[in-house]
Amino acid sequence: GAVVSQHPSRVICKSGTSVKIECRSLDFQATTMFWYRQFPKQSLMLMATSNEGSKATYEQGVEKDKFLINHASLTLSTLTVTSAHPEDSSFYICSARGAQGVISPLHFGNGTRLTVT
């Protein structure tokens, strides 16, 4: 149980285009989802927290107009990287936590490797 599906797993796009990444909880309802970014050999960096039906909370330094997050249902959150630039190339990972709140572990999607050329 507790499967999180992330799509696409890999995307290559041209500079200036937008990319949408989907994160779905397949067998549980995810009231809270988190989006992370990870550069090579570095730790996970939290970008934003999204709660179903409300606006995402962005971490300091993360541009909310560039990284659009929508969590419209209890099973789906999307991250759109708008006007992508080569420096946005990274590994983006979503995670979901179930309704048990703080005692629930995070369940991760398999990540999206974004390359902007």
Added chain:
Amino acid sequence: RKEVEQDPGPFNVPEGATVAFNCTYSNSASQSFFWYRQDCRKEPKLLMSVYSSGNEDGRFTAQLNRASQYISLLIRDSKLSDSATYLCVVNHGGGSYIPTFGRGTSLIVHP
């Protein structure tokens, strides 16, 4: 001081060895704790939750020391397949319970 700290390693150990990692946290109100493993270029996968009384899952033992604010992970009889980065995750209390990750400890098990 970082909220969650781990020794990045790498810990280089032979097969069959016992190895232990610690993870310290600064927020005394932290409420739940987990260990994840992350393989190169993959997403983190839950290894085990950490309970107040300590818990064991096969070769893996996790412990929590609230007084000293650290959690530990012990791996017995290391296998080559245990080579990975081990991340500790701490959930703080209050509000959104944002999980905080350590930077991870790299383990390399060699023949």
